[in-house]
Amino acid sequence: MDPLTEYQTRESRRSFLRNTGMGLGAAAFASLIHLRGEAAPPGAHHAARAKRVIFLFMAGAPSQVDLFDHKPDLHKYFKTELPKSVSMGQRVTAMTRGKTQLVAPSAFKFNQQGQSGIWISELLPHIARHADDLCVVRSMSTTAINHDPGKTSFCTGSEIPGKPSMGAWLNYGLGSLNNDLPSYVVMPSAFWSGRVNVQALYARLWGSGFLPSKYQGTSFQAVGDPVLFLSNPKGVDANVRRRMLDALARMNQKHQAEIGDPEIQTTITQQEMAFRMQASIPELTDITGESKQTLEMYGPEVTKPGSYARNCLLARRMAERDVRFIQLFHRGWDHHSRLPDNLRGQCRDVDQPTAALIQDLKQRGLFDDTLIVFAGEFGRTVYGQGNLTRDNYGRDHHPRCFGALLAGGGIKGGIEYGRTDDFSYNVAENPVYVRDLHATMLHLLGIDHNRLSFAFQGLDQKLTGVLPTRVVYDVIR
Numbered sequence: 001m002d003p004l005t006e007y008q009t010r011e012s013r014r015s016f017l018r019n020t021g022m023g024l025g026a027a028a029f030a031s032l033i034h035l036r037g038e039a040a041p042p043g044a045h046h047a048a049r050a051k052r053v054i055f056l057f058m059a060g061a062p063s064q065v066d067l068f069d070h071k072p073d074l075h076k077y078f079k080t081e082l083p084k085s086v087s088m089g090q091r092v093t094a095m096t097r098g099k100t101q102l103v104a105p106s107a108f109k110f111n112q113q114g115q116s117g118i119w120i121s122e123l124l125p126h127i128a129r130h131a132d133d134l135c136v137v138r139s140m141s142t143t144a145i146n147h148d149p150g151k152t153s154f155c156t157g158s159e160i161p162g163k164p165s166m167g168a169w170l171n172y173g174l175g176s177l178n179n180d181l182p183s184y185v186v187m188p189s190a191f192w193s194g195r196v197n198v199q200a201l202y203a204r205l206w207g208s209g210f211l212p213s214k215y216q217g218t219s220f221q222a223v224g225d226p227v228l229f230l231s232n233p234k235g236v237d238a239n240v241r242r243r244m245l246d247a248l249a250r251m252n253q254k255h256q257a258e259i260g261d262p263e264i265q266t267t268i269t270q271q272e273m274a275f276r277m278q279a280s281i282p283e284l285t286d287i288t289g290e291s292k293q294t295l296e297m298y299g300p301e302v303t304k305p306g307s308y309a310r311n312c313l314l315a316r317r318m319a320e321r322d323v324r325f326i327q328l329f330h331r332g333w334d335h336h337s338r339l340p341d342n343l344r345g346q347c348r349d350v351d352q353p354t355a356a357l358i359q360d361l362k363q364r365g366l367f368d369d370t371l372i373v374f375a376g377e378f379g380r381t382v383y384g385q386g387n388l389t390r391d392n393y394g395r396d397h398h399p400r401c402f403g404a405l406l407a408g409g410g411i412k413g414g415i416e417y418g419r420t421d422d423f424s425y426n427v428a429e430n431p432v433y434v435r436d437l438h439a440t441m442l443h444l445l446g447i448d449h450n451r452l453s454f455a456f457q458g459l460d461q462k463l464t465g466v467l468p469t470r471v472v473y474d475v476i477r
Contacts, residue, residue, distance in 0.1 A: 043173070043174065043175075044174060044445070044446030044447060045446060045447055045448040045451055046443075046446055046448070047446060048444065048445050048446030049369070049371075049409055049410025049444045049445075049446075049476070049477070050369050050370060050371040050408070050409030050410055050444045050445050051177065051322070051324075051369040051370070051445075052177070052319055052322065052323065052324050052325065052326070052369070052370050052371070052409075053167075053170070053324070053325050053326065053370070053371045053372075053373065053409070053441065053445070054315050054319065054326045054327075054328070054357070054370060054371070054372050054373070055166075055167075055325070055326070055327040055328070055373045056328050056330070056350075056354060056372065056373065056374040056375075057151075057154070057155070057327060057328065057329050057330070057375065057376070058330055058333050058346075058350070058374065058375065058376040059147075059151060059199065059201065059329050059330065059331045059332075059333065059376065059377065060147065060197065060198070060199065060331055060332055060333030060334035060335075060376060060377075061147070061150070061333055061334060061376040061377050061378050061379060061380060061397060061398075061402070062333045062343075062346070062376045062379075062380070062402075062403075063106075063335065063339060063343065063379065063380035063395050064138070064379045064380065064401065064402045064403040064424060065105075065106050065379075065380060065382055065395070065424045066106045066107070066108055066121060066123070066339070066340075066343055066380075067120075067121045067123065067124065067343075067347075067403065068119075068120065068121070068136055068138060068403035068405070069138050069401075069403055069420055069424045070110040070119035070121075071105070071106070071382075071422065071423070071424050072110070073422065074103060074105035074106070074382070074422075074423070075105045077103040077105070077423075078103060078104070078105055078388075078390065079102050079103065079104075079388055080102065080103055081100055081101060081102060081103075082101040082102070082103055082382065082383050082423060082425070083423075086421065086423050086425050086426065087101065087425065088426075090400065091145065092145075092381075092396065093145060093146065093396055093397050095336060095385065095396055096381070096383070096385060096396045101381070101383035102383055102384055102388055103382055103383055103384070103423070104382065104383060104384030104388050104393040104395065105390070106121075107340045107390060107391050107393075108121050108122050108123055108340070109121070109122045110122070111128070113128040113129070113131035114128075114129075114130075114131030114132040114414060115132055115414065116131055116132050116413075116414030116415065118131045118134065118136055118414065118415075118416055119416075120136075121347075123343060123344060123347040123351070124347055124351045125351065126351045126352045126354070126355035126356075127351055127354055127355050127358075127405075129355060130355055130358050130359070130407070131414060132413050132414040133358060133362075133367075133407050133408070133413040133414070134405050134406070134407050134413060134414070135405070135406040135407065135411050135412055135413065135415050135416075135417060135475045136403065136404075136405055136415070136416045136417070137403060137404045137405075137406060137417045137418055137432055137437075137472075137475070138401070138403050138416060138417065138418045138419060138420055139401060139417065139418020139419060139420060139427040139428075139429065139430050139431050139432050140375065140379070140401065140402045140403060140404050140418075140432050140433075140434070140437070141399065141400055141401055141402075141427055141431050141432065141433050141434075142154070142377070142378050142399045142402075142433065142434050143159070143399060144159050144377065144378060144399055145378070145397055145399050146397065147199050147334065147377060147397075148199075150377030150378050150397075150399070151199075151201075151205060151377045152204070152205065153377070153434055154375070154376075154377050154434055155205040155206070155327075156204070156205070156209065156463075157434070157435060157438055157462075157463040157464060157465055158465060161204050162204070162209055162210070163209045163210075163461070164207070164208050164209035164210065164211045164215065164454075164463070165184075165204075165205060165206045165207055165208070165209070165216070165217060166325070166438060166441070166463060167184035167186075167206060167217050167324075167325035167327060168184065168206070168207065168208040168209065168211050168215040168216055168217065169211075169215075169442075169452060169463045170183075170184070170324055170325050170442075170445065170447075171183045171184050171214075171215040171324065171325065172211050172212075172215045172452075172454070173442075173447055173452045174324065174445065174446070174447070176324060177322035177323070177324055178321055178322040178323065179276065180276045180277070180279070180280035180321075181277065181280050181281070181284065181318070181321055181322075181323055182217070182218040182273065182277075182323065183323065183324040183325065184206065184215070184216070184217040184218065184323075184324060184325045184327075185217065185218050185219075185220060185318060185323050185325070185326050185327070186205075186206040186217040186218065186219045186220065186327045186328075186329070187219075187220045187311040187314065187315070187326070187327070187328050187329070188201050188219070188222075188306075188328075188329040188330075188331070189222075189306060189307060189308040189311060189328070189329065189330045189331065189349075190222035190223075190304070190305070190306030190307060197332070197334035197335070197336060198331045198332050198334070199331065199334065201329055201331070203216075203219070205329075206219065206327060210454065210456040210457075210461065211454060212262055212263065212266055213263060213266055214266040214269055214270060217325070217327065220285075220311075220314075221306075222305050222306020223305070223306065226281050226282075226284075226285050227277060227281055230274075230277065230278060230281055230282075231278075232278070238278070241278075245271055248268075248271065249268050249271070252264050252267055252268050253268065256268075280321075284314070284317055284318065284321065285314065287302075287310075287313060287314075287317075290313070294313075294360065295313075297356040297359065297360065298310075298312060298313050298352065298353050298356040298357075298360075299352040299353055299356070301349070301353070302353070307349075308328065308330045308349050308350055308353055309349075309352070309353040309356075311328050311353075312328070312353040312354065312356060312357040313353075313356075313357075313360075315328060315357060316357055316360045316361060316364070316366070319361065319366050319370050320364065320366065330346075330349065330350055332345075332346055332349075333346055333376055335380070335394055335395060336385050336386075336394040336395070336396065337385060337386050337394040338386075338392060338394065339380075339392075339393055339394050339395055340391055340392060340393070341392075354374065357372070358372065358407060358408070361408065367407075367408045368408060368409070368410075369408075369409060370408045370409055371406070371407075371408055371409025371410070371411065371441060371444055371445070372405075372406065372407040372408045372409070373404065373405070373406055373437075373441065374404065374405040374406075374407075375402075375403070375404035375405070375437075376402070378397055378398060378399040378402050379397075379398040379399070379400075379401055379402025379403065379424075380395035380396065380397070380398050380402075381395050381396045381397070381398045381425075382395075382398075382423045382424050382425055383395075383396070398425070400425060400426055400427065401420045401424060401425065401426060401427045404432075404437065406475060409444050410444045410476055410477055411444075411475055411476065411477065412474075412475055412476065412477050415475065417430060417432070417472070417474060417475050418430040418431065418432055430474070432472055433467075433469070435463075435464045435465055435467060435469045436469055436470050436471070436472055437472070438463050438464050438469075439464050439469050439470065439471045439472075440471050440472045440475065440476070442463070442464075443471045443476070444476065449462065449463065449464045449469065449471070450462070450464075
């Protein structure tokens with residue numbers, strides 16, 4: 001058989017297989033997609049108070065006792081055992097299981113700030129100047145007691161990996177506000193020397209789970225191209241890239257028509273977005289046009305690519321360009337030992353840039369429609385770890401109560417919400433579970449959390465799950 005005839009025969013067999021077996025598969029897959037609910041995004045359910053979110057995630061769990069939850073009488077109980085009537089047999093991590101739980105009061109002073117008189121630690125003097133813009137939630141609560149499930153729960157609504165992240169849900173539910181940048185951007189802070197107990201971050205925290213992959217977050221890098229493979233390789237210019245994408249699009253569209261896989265359309269869309277990003281991302285990340293006053297407001301670390309300060313400035317620039325969901329991860333908050341020294345360092349990293357971000361958004365008219373959330377995955381215990389002194393102690397993981405800061409985007413400023421007991425151990429008033437915070441964030445963005453769903457594995461899956469959930473209307477203006 002001559003080569004041409006052999007090729008035609010082989011292609012005919014492939015065509016037959018595609019049009020029979022794969023054709024049946026395509027029909028089955030199309031039916032599956034219908035069952036999964038791959039329909040047009042639902043859009044907003046009511047008028048939104050916020051257009052976008054900046055989620056400042058403090059990975060590792062900041063100590064609420066030392067930052068947000070002022071307990072001035074704890075010094076009376078220094079090195080005394082936490083009453084069993086307070087701990088009530090709560091499960092603890094292996095690090096403190098079976099050990100005497102000795103109370104460790106905070107080494108830091110708290111002061112009342114602003115006209116509202118909110119108590120904030122001396123470690124956060126810049127953030128404290130915005131006390132009247134803040135809602136300090138003291139009664140956050142979660143079921144997760146270790147970092148992986150804690151971060152997974154806070155970012156995806158479930159301790160079980162594989163669910164869509166909150167940014168992916170918003171991307172699915174509301175779509176993009178711009179054409180040239182991703183709707184969901186993630187910026188982990190670069191790792192600097194001197195950090196302790198820094199857990200890894202994993203892409204599923206900003207992944208799309210069972211939603212189509214076009215809804216996942218785009219992670220920015222601290223070194224090299226801000227987005228992987230953003231630059232063209234040597235010898236490939238924009239015209240060559242354009243012709244390559246056009247040819248790929250024709251091939252993909254033909255394949256899409258044959259088998260009906262929605263991920264093929266995602267590929268086409270994302271390749272076009274990547275082409276536009278080759279122009280939009282360098283413009284976004286070039287801060288040379290920022291004024292000296294603005295750069296000084298964010299602090300000296302703003303000149304370091306990948307620093308928390310630089311990422312806060314980029315978050316403001318993204319808000320200006322209508323990126324829907326901007327998530328910063330700052331690691332290093334897991335302080336099982338030498339908490340006072342380590343906490344000082346962490347607060348130096350985030351205090352001035354966070355305050356600058358609030359101020360910058362305000363002076364540019366973006367604060368009122370940008371929801372800012374500052375929180376970690378859980379809190380820290382009031383009892384200490386290690387050889388306790390008043391100036392040197394560590395704290396274990398604590399899911400029962402912790403703090404979060406909310407600002408902008410329809411949030412009441414200058415209020416404290418919720419209350420803990422005298423030992424910052426249990427919520428005493430107005431508990432706010434992680435799913436309640438998610439529902440409240442969705443509400444501010446115009447979404448009813450009960451109606452934002454996606455059919456998967458026989459269930460109408462939701463970010464907020466199936467447990468009783470409430471929107472915390474008391475914190476909304």
